[in-house]
Amino acid sequence: MQAIENINLLSALDTTVSLVAAFILGGLIGLERQYRQRTAGLRTNVLVAVGAAIFVDMANRLGGHESAVHVTAYVVSGIGFLGAGVIMREEGNVRGLNTAATLWGSAAVGACAGADLLIEALLATVFVLSANTLLRPVVNKINRKPIDTEAVEATYTVYVISPKGMQRVALTQLEEELEAAQFPIQDLNMHAFGSDAVEIEAVLASTSIEGDQLDSVIAKLSGLPCVTQAFWSPSTAE
Numbered sequence: 001m002q003a004i005e006n007i008n009l010l011s012a013l014d015t016t017v018s019l020v021a022a023f024i025l026g027g028l029i030g031l032e033r034q035y036r037q038r039t040a041g042l043r044t045n046v047l048v049a050v051g052a053a054i055f056v057d058m059a060n061r062l063g064g065h066e067s068a069v070h071v072t073a074y075v076v077s078g079i080g081f082l083g084a085g086v087i088m089r090e091e092g093n094v095r096g097l098n099t100a101a102t103l104w105g106s107a108a109v110g111a112c113a114g115a116d117l118l119i120e121a122l123l124a125t126v127f128v129l130s131a132n133t134l135l136r137p138v139v140n141k142i143n144r145k146p147i148d149t150e151a152v153e154a155t156y157t158v159y160v161i162s163p164k165g166m167q168r169v170a171l172t173q174l175e176e177e178l179e180a181a182q183f184p185i186q187d188l189n190m191h192a193f194g195s196d197a198v199e200i201e202a203v204l205a206s207t208s209i210e211g212d213q214l215d216s217v218i219a220k221l222s223g224l225p226c227v228t229q230a231f232w233s234p235s236t237a238e
Helices: 008-033 042-084 097-114 117-133 136-144 165-178 209-221
Strands: 089-092 093-095 155-161 185-192 197-204 231-233
Touching: 008 042, 008 097, 008 117, 093 197, 097 117, 155 165, 155 209, 165 185, 165 197, 165 209, 209 231
Parallel strands: none
Antiparallel strands: 089 093, 155 197, 155 231, 185 197
């Protein structure tokens, strides 16, 4: 009979307003993600916003504002698990960080709607959409610029290709040349390159490195009889 006693039409109307607001505002965020064919699109963002609104509204009704604050904290931490599911690492590049952050924003919108802060929910939606749309041209413009090795903190990798049977000599020479140039090695990998060669990858520690210095090291390595090819590459992906 407790369920019947808990029926409150005025409270149910308030809940309906909160959920409708979360549905619409979460849908606006999701439409932008769906249009760009991201991992978490329209339905995911709507569900996140509505789910957060349900939990906060329920806590607000059962335990008052103090309980709603506690539940909001759980929503903030719990959405991290969902966000982690859309983050992927492919060939050294991390993808999905923006989608995960957008889900976090959708949860915030839903939490505001559930707490009956409709103006705040609308403002949060505007700012999330602005971050995903208005800042996109700025990001694209920056990404089109060539990497300035003196201004950008990047990870540098030196590649050496050596015939099989001479890989140990090539590895030793690579380590000696990098040590002489005072380029500390952070990671070292070796794998097959075709049927009769081996590629050695030396990832350098993140330090201030000038391209001319690396070019000099590559020139020395390229002149060795145990090395068929040598080159280096910068990367800003973490």
